[in-house]
Amino acid sequence: MNPNYEKLQRCLKTVRERTDFVPEIALVLGSGLGDYARNMEVEYELPYREIPGFPVSTAPGHDGRFIFGRVGGRKVVCMKGRVHFYEGYEISDVILPIRLMYLLGAKILFLTNAAGGIGDGFQPGDFMMITDHISSFAVNPLIGPNIDELGERFPDMSNAYDPGLQETIRSAAKELGIVLREGVYVQATGPSYESPAEIRMFKLLGADAVGMSTVPEVIAANHCGFRVCAISCISNLAAGIAKHKLTMEEVFEAGRKAAPLFEKLVTKVIEDF
Numbered sequence: 001m002n003p004n005y006e007k008l009q010r011c012l013k014t015v016r017e018r019t020d021f022v023p024e025i026a027l028v029l030g031s032g033l034g035d036y037a038r039n040m041e042v043e044y045e046l047p048y049r050e051i052p053g054f055p056v057s058t059a060p061g062h063d064g065r066f067i068f069g070r071v072g073g074r075k076v077v078c079m080k081g082r083v084h085f086y087e088g089y090e091i092s093d094v095i096l097p098i099r100l101m102y103l104l105g106a107k108i109l110f111l112t113n114a115a116g117g118i119g120d121g122f123q124p125g126d127f128m129m130i131t132d133h134i135s136s137f138a139v140n141p142l143i144g145p146n147i148d149e150l151g152e153r154f155p156d157m158s159n160a161y162d163p164g165l166q167e168t169i170r171s172a173a174k175e176l177g178i179v180l181r182e183g184v185y186v187q188a189t190g191p192s193y194e195s196p197a198e199i200r201m202f203k204l205l206g207a208d209a210v211g212m213s214t215v216p217e218v219i220a221a222n223h224c225g226f227r228v229c230a231i232s233c234i235s236n237l238a239a240g241i242a243k244h245k246l247t248m249e250e251v252f253e254a255g256r257k258a259a260p261l262f263e264k265l266v267t268k269v270i271e272d273f
């Protein structure tokens with residue numbers, strides 16, 4: 001058996017020994033948005049470190065645990081904290097949690113992240129629904145022998161962000177009176193922020209927001225059959241557009257400020273899926 005698939009099956013077995021919860025929706029919380037769980041009717045919590053072999057995040061602000069519970073009656077597994085490639089994990093480990101949530105039963109993946117704004121007129125605190133991505137600067141998580149049990153060798157990415165889910169998000173934002181931008185997310189490797197020249201390049205290539213996560217997760221999720229959607233919280237203007245030095249504190253602070261509105265949006269979207 002493919003060693004990555006074997007590891008995934010071991011993780012699945014451990015989770016199943018702890019809970020028989022079958023989620024409909026998998027939710028991944030980005031930087032500064034980790035407190036969303038207070039909006040959930042929690043049924044069970046499982047720290048990542050209690051799952052042998054599971055990657056445990058070292059990133060600040062990423063307290064790693066699965067939270068199983070309900071949002072407006074919908075059964076959700078929430079990842080409080082994700083792992084990033086820049087932490088030094090194998091790319092197969094970065095996406096293992098996504099595959100695991102699929103095998104637990106989730107069919108919709110809702111990703112959130114903090115991102116730097118590149119698009120014209122973007123401001124910190126804006127929300128951007130991701131309509132497409134540029135993965136060319138990040139490692140493709142499907143490199144290596146294909147896991148046929150999960151999906152095909154050459155998965156299509158024409159609709160990596162499910163058009164129906166995008167429509168749900170649009171309507172939910174409209175009903176709540178929340179301004180929702182839309183655009184293309186580019187993943188840089190991090191952990192350094194981008195240079196102003198890199199941001200100018202990304203803008204020329206058609207990117208509206210830049211971050212250090214999400215794209216490998218989206219690719220792996222499409223590979224295994226998830227319907228995927230994602231929203232970025234624009235925490236700062238990207239390097240060179242911002243006139244000041246970028247700091248992690250700024251990113252977290254923007255996340256914290258945006259959190260109440262963001263949580264409202266996430267809840268309504270989940271209810272409406």
Ligand code: HPA
Pocket residue numbers: 114115116117188193194210211212235236237238239246251
């Ligand atoms: N660049 C990359 N990742 C980020 C940024 C940024 O400006 N802001 C939040 N995450």
